Amino acid sequence: MPLRIxxxxxxxxxxxxxxxxxxxxxxxxxxxxxxxxxxFTEPGHxxxxxxxxxxxxxxxRRGVGSRLLDAAVAAARDAARRCVVAQAEAGSPGDRFLAAxxxxxxxxxRFARLSLADVDATALAGIVGRPHPGxxxxxxxxxxxxxxxxxxxxSRRAMDDMPMGDTDHATxxxxxxxxxxxxxxxxxxxxxxxxxxxVDTSDGSVAGFTELVVPGDGRGDAQHYGTGVLPEHRGHGLxxxxxxxxxxxxxxxxxxxxxxxxxxADGNTHMRRINDSLGYVPTHTAHQYQLDL
Numbered sequence: 001m002p003l004r005i006x007x008x009x010x011x012x013x014x015x016x017x018x019x020x021x022x023x024x025x026x027x028x029x030x031x032x033x034x035x036x037x038x039x040f041t042e043p044g045h046x047x048x049x050x051x052x053x054x055x056x057x058x059x060x061r062r063g064v065g066s067r068l069l070d071a072a073v074a075a076a077r078d079a080a081r082r083c084v085v086a087q088a089e090a091g092s093p094g095d096r097f098l099a100a101x102x103x104x105x106x107x108x109x110r111f112a113r114l115s116l117a118d119v120d121a122t123a124l125a126g127i128v129g130r131p132h133p134g135x136x137x138x139x140x141x142x143x144x145x146x147x148x149x150x151x152x153x154x155s156r157r158a159m160d161d162m163p164m165g166d167t168d169h170a171t172x173x174x175x176x177x178x179x180x181x182x183x184x185x186x187x188x189x190x191x192x193x194x195x196x197x198x199v200d201t202s203d204g205s206v207a208g209f210t211e212l213v214v215p216g217d218g219r220g221d222a223q224h225y226g227t228g229v230l231p232e233h234r235g236h237g238l239x240x241x242x243x244x245x246x247x248x249x250x251x252x253x254x255x256x257x258x259x260x261x262x263x264x265a266d267g268n269t270h271m272r273r274i275n276d277s278l279g280y281v282p283t284h285t286a287h288q289y290q291l292d293l
Contacts, residue, residue, distance in 0.1 A: 003025070003064060004024070004025050004029075005022050005067055006025065007020070008021040008022065008023055009021070016045070017038050017039060017040045017042075017045075019036055020037045020039065021036055022035045024059075024067060026059075032055065032059040032062075033055035033065060033068055034053070035069065037051055037072045037084075039076070039081070045172075047081060047082035047083065048081065049076040049081040049083070049084045049085070050086070051085065051086040052086065053097075065097055066101070069101055076293060077293055082293060084103075084291045085291075086288075086290075086291075087289070088286060088287055089285070089287075095287055098287075102291055103291045104290055105288070106288055106289065106290045107287070107288035108265070108266035108285060108286075108287055109263045109287075111261070111285065111286065112264070112275055112281060113283050114278065115258070115259045115279075115281070116250065116251050116259055118279065119251060121251070125248070134236075135199060135200060135236065136198070136199050136201055137196060137197070137199070137241070138199050139195060139196045140194075141192060144179055144183065148197065149179070152197065153175050154205075155206040155209055155230055158230045158231070161231070191216055192213070192214040192215075194211070194249060195211050196209070196249070197242065198229070198238040207230055208233060208242060210246050218255075219258070220257070220258055221257070222260050222261065223260075223262075224243075224261065243275075244278060247260065260280075263286075
C-alpha cells in the first residue's frame with residue numbers, strides 16, 4: 001500500500017514540553033494512522049520522549065505503525081533523548097506491537113473504578129470519622145491556600161519512592177510556583193481540582209495529600225491524581241483516611257458524578273490494598289514500555 005508520512009504542526013505545547021505529530025495517509029489521502037511524540041523540556045525530564053501511535057483497525061498489519069514509529073524514534077534521537085516510553089492496554093494490538101518492535105516492558109499498571117452509587121455511606125463515614133491522634137484533615141478546591149502552600153509543596157516528595165518498576169522515570173522538584181501552576185493548568189482545561197491533606201497538628205505542616213480531578217460539568221467519572229504520605233508519617237493510616245474523605249466530598253459536592261478512576265503500579269501493593277478496602281473494582285491492566293536509544 002502506498003503510504004505517505006506527513007509531519008504536522010501541533011499547537012499543544014507548554015513550558016515543560018513540546019509535541020511532534022505525524023499523519024500516515026494512503027494514496028487517496030485518507031488517514032491511516034497518527035503518531036504523537038511528546039518531548040519533555042524541563043531539567044530532570046529532558047532525557048524522555050513519550051510516544052502514542054494509533055492506527056485505524058482496517059489498516060493494521062500493513063506497516064503503518066512501523067513507519068510512524070520509525071519517524072518518531074528518529075526524531076527522538078535527533079532531540080538527543082535517552083529513551084522513548086509508551087503505554088498500551090494488556091493484550092491489545094498496541095501491546096503486541098510495542099513488544100515486537102524492541103520496546104521492553106518496564107511497568108504494569110492496574111486500573112480500577114469506584115462506582116459512587118455503590119459506596120456504603122455509613123462505612124465511609126466511619127473511616128473518615130475515626131480519630132488519627134496528632135493529625136487533622138484539611139481540603140481545598142483549586143489552588144492551595146497560602147498558609148499551607150510551602151509545606152504542601154514540600155510534601156510532594158512523598159511520591160519520590162513510588163514504585164516505578166524498571167522505568168527510566170523523570171525526577172520532579174516541586175515548589176510553591178509549580179503546585180500553583182499545576183492547579184491552574186487543571187482549571188484552564190475546564191476541570192476542577194480537589195485536594196485533601198493530612199496536617200500534622202504539632203506544627204501545622206502537611207504530612208500527606210490526595211488529589212482528585214473532576215470534569216467541569218460534574219458528570220461522568222473523576223480521576224485520582226497523586227496520593228502520598230511522607231515517609232516520616234507513614235504507618236498511621238493517613239492514606240486511606242485522606243482518600244475516604246476525598247470520596248465523601250465527591251459524593252456530597254457532585255451528585256451527578258458516576259465514579260472515580262485510579263491507576264496504581266502493580267508493585268505498589270500498599271495503595272492497591274487501600275483501593276480494594278474502599279471498594280474500587282479492577283477494570284483493566286496496562287503495560288508501560290521503554291525503548292532505550
